Amino acid sequence: MKAVTLSPPPHVDVVLPCLDEARALPWVLARIPAGWRAVVVDNGSTDGSAEIARALGATVVHEPRRGFGAACHAGLGAARADIVCFCDCDASLDPGLLVPFVRAIHAGDADLVLGRRRPRGRGAWPAHARAGNLALAHLLRRRTGLRLHDLGPLRAARREPLLALGLTDRRSGYPLQMVVRASDAGWRISERDVPYLPRTGASKVTGTWRGTWQAVRDMSRVLQEAPVGEGAAR
Secondary structure (H helix, E strand, C coil): CCCCCCCCCCCEEEEEEECCCCCCHHHHHCCCCCCCEEEEEECCCCCCHHHHHHHCCCEEEECCCCCHHHHHHHHHHHCCCCEEEECCCCCCCCHHHHHHHHHHHHHCCCCEEEEEEEECCCCCCCHHHHHHHHHHHHHHHHHHCCCCCCCCCCEEEEHHHHHHCCCCCCCCCHHHHHHHHHHHCCCCEEEEEEEECCCCCCCCCCCCHHHHHHHHHHHHHHHCCCCCCHHHHC
16 A cells, blocks of 8 residues: 655744844745745834835734743734744744654644754854753753753644643743643653754844843743642642
8 A cells, every 4th residue: 555645734834033134034934835824923123024024925923022932922822823833033944944843743743843953054053052052951851851952943833732831931931931831731742953054143042141141041930930730739
């Protein structure tokens, strides 16, 4: 009997948090897989990012409250597809890499798929950002038992279960809170290697040691949260 090849479902939304990414947007949006919808969440850009995204065919959502988590969650709220993906909008990650992530979710092989960043090119992942990521991965392992190597932004999951996690962080801790609450809920979480390119423009979060450790501090607070429902059970 001939094997059936599973194709990605036609309805996938890709949430792209955006703050002054006018230079990167054409590259990123050109790599959205055919049939998928790009949801660009403008987080207060002053360089015309929203207008460029709209002209290139993306759905644009405005989130005036600053913060990576605020932008991501606004995009999740605006999503309508069964499967939602997240990707940075700075050209460091190719959204086309999300196709196997979506296949895994669609096939029921995983509930949350994360991209493990593998730097390509000088300056793709500065030492301070990598150190902060390693520290968080270690703390996450202690908190959840998950043996993940990266807490990067490239990820995919089903929309309704994501909304049911009740994510509350609106700053740098949002990606970590998603993983922690998914783990507490018994989700199957997997990791896939993805190439990580030098970003276009300066990072708003991990461009400096100070910014990196501010993000680590935000995320450390997430790790100190009790599992959802634990207080009520007591």
